Amino acid sequence: MRVLFFAQLRQVTGVPAADLVAEGVTAGALWSLLLERWPGLADHRSVTRLARNGVYAGADDIFANQDEVALIPPVSGG
């Protein structure tokens, strides 16, 4: 899957996007993979929402390899 990082999360990972192999995983399992690769994301997890294919993910969403996943830190538009 393609994973996108914005704002302060891009500074944590050092990249705007990365590819990750994760098929049929829950949000919790996906977070485990993300933290394994970018431990610095741990400090932001509690305030970061996941979006799957451009829509905020629900608690029961399952993520697949073809998904575009975005990590959405607290927003500040306007």
Added chain:
Amino acid sequence: MKIHVQIMRDQLASRGVAAGDGQCGAMLEFGGVVRAEESGRHIEGLDYEAYETMAQAEMEKILQSLAVEFPCKSVDVQHRVGRVPAGEASILVRVEAAHRTEAFGLLSAFMDRMKRDVPIWKSAP
């Protein structure tokens, strides 16, 4: 309700509210403007970034949901990304409605929801 949302890099242009088509008793235009002060220090501007496809879809979704409670004739939203100098608008919202109550209601509720859910971020350079 006619909804138009645009994310753009150019300076936003006000259309004003001096003249309409005679169908709307209320025309509002709100501009969110970058202030030259952030956390007590002087700044020249702010940098805005967006997850653009999702930001546009979220704004449209929010407006569609608000149209039930605040039935207006049209709403036009422009949000700027990139560097926005102090004194210039980062967002313009224009609402046309039969009466002011629903126009003010839509504008206020949209800005609240936008600041909570639309994936746009600002940072001081």
